[in-house]
Amino acid sequence: MVSRKTYALSSGALLLFLILGNALTGITPIGIHEDCKDGIDNSFAPLPGDGDIDAEDDQCVQYPFEDGNGEFDTPSEQRYTGDSYASLASYHIEYAADPLDTVCTALAFTTYVQPSDIDEAQAYADENGGCVGGGP
Ligand SMILES: [Ca+2]
Ligand SMILES: [Ca+2]
Numbered sequence: 001m002v003s004r005k006t007y008a009l010s011s012g013a014l015l016l017f018l019i020l021g022n023a024l025t026g027i028t029p030i031g032i033h034e035d036c037k038d039g040i041d042n043s044f045a046p047l048p049g050d051g052d053i054d055a056e057d058d059q060c061v062q063y064p065f066e067d068g069n070g071e072f073d074t075p076s077e078q079r080y081t082g083d084s085y086a087s088l089a090s091y092h093i094e095y096a097a098d099p100l101d102t103v104c105t106a107l108a109f110t111t112y113v114q115p116s117d118i119d120e121a122q123a124y125a126d127e128n129g130g131c132v133g134g135g136p
């Protein structure tokens with residue numbers, strides 16, 4: 001009887017551990033690539049710097065995540081291969097020199113793939129005067 005109870009307890013603990021482990025990996029999104037927030041132009045050799053830093057660099061605006069190539073192009077087939085990602089809209093709002101312009105451009109060119117990003121970007125645009133010439 002004692003051993004059976006111990007077994008039930010340990011399998012219960014194991015199950016809890018697995019659930020917790022899943023929950024933890026589910027809530028740790030892939031973050032922002034160091035090159036897209038380090039304050040310097042990383043687009044050097046073999047190219048000279050392109051003069052664009054972090055969120056001013058098109059490649060970071062498009063795909064600034066840790067599993068991408070920073071200020072270098074991340075091919076579309078390499079994008080969004082993980083489970084969850086940090087908010088692209090938040091990245092634009094926090095790092096772009098002109099967040100409204102960046103957010104509006106991203107909305108216009110359907111850069112956002114996560115519905116939560118579209119909502120966040122739209123809310124930011126609405127709160128800051130809206131997108132010029134945007135919408136039907
Ligand atoms: Ca950089
Ligand atoms: Ca650059």
Ligand SMILES: [Ca+2]
Nearest residue numbers: 043057059071
């Ligand atoms: Ca670049």
